[in-house]
Amino acid sequence: MSIVWYFDFISPFAWLHWPKVKALAASQPVTLRPIVFAGLLDHYGHKGPAEIPSKREFSYRYVVWRAQQARQPLRFPPAHPFNPIAALRLCIAAGSSVAAVDAIFEWIWAQGRAGDSAEALAPLAARLGIADIAGAIADPAVKAQLKANYDAALAEGVFGVPTLSLDGRLFWGDDAHAFALAYLDNPALWDAPEMQHVVSLPMAVARRI
Template sequence: MSIVWYYDFVSPFAWLQWPKVKALAASRPVTLRPILLAGLLDRHGQKGPAEIPGKREFTYRHALWRARQAGQPLRFPPAHPFNPLAALRLCIAAGTTVAATDAIFEWIWGQGNAGDSIEALAPVAARLGIDDPAAAIKDASTKTQLRAHFDAAVAENVFGVPTLSLDGRLFWGDDAHAFALACLEDPTLWDEPEMHRLATLPIGAERKA
């Protein structure tokens, strides 16, 4: 089964799911695909939770509570939301490895450091062995790869991050990880009659644009 994880370093919930994805990757091949969440939001005409007053504050508190429940460190960076482009490109320049993903997530969410520029991420780049991070994130192949990841997400109808794709079946959010593992263990769960019925459930009312 093809297992792909789509994520953006701007998402605290991607940080919360990351240890579970690492554990999964230790036993099965998992393809890591960092993508720009803002591009998905624009494509679907949506706002992110951090762009909606009230929801923003709740989301931050909920993420912190979930981290504490899981015994996982979480410290928000100096400002949020932030532009994650440098972090995404750095990850790709470093090979999109578990080690690179881990280092960037830990820097931003484990320690609460800024991740919005290559200058802010310089210590991480040094640990990853990238001597000229500014040049690395400007490299044409790095930009092309990030775009390819986004195109792959669009092709799979990904609408948010983090999303775990199991042969194209999408599990959105850290809180859906247990559901994904259950379907990974028993793929017939997805094929139950009631699961199929939900896919064709009629829309009863629609808001006018």
């Protein structure tokens, strides 16, 4: 089964999900695919959680609580939301490996460091074997790969991060991980009668936007 994880370093929920994905990747191949979450928001005409003041406050408190419950380190970066492009391109320049993803997530969300510029990420890049981070993140091939990742996400219907794609079946969010594992164990779950029923329900009303 093809397993792809779509994520953006801007998302604290992706950081919460990462240990589970890393454990999954230790047992079978998982393609780690960094994408620009803001692109999805623009494509679907959505606001991000941090763009609605009351939702922003709740989301941050909830993330802190979830991390405490999981006993997972969490320290917010100096500002949020931030521009994640440099971190995403650094990930791709470093091969989008488990080690690279782990290091960048830990830098931003465990150590609480900035991940929004080449200068901020330079010490981390050096540890990843990239001496010229400015050159690496400006590489046309790196930029093209990030765009290709985004195009692949849209082609699969990805609408948020983090998302696990299991042969094209989408499982959105850290809290859907158990559902994804259940599907991995029994793909017939997706086609159970009640599952089929709920996706075929008619819409009784639609908002005019």
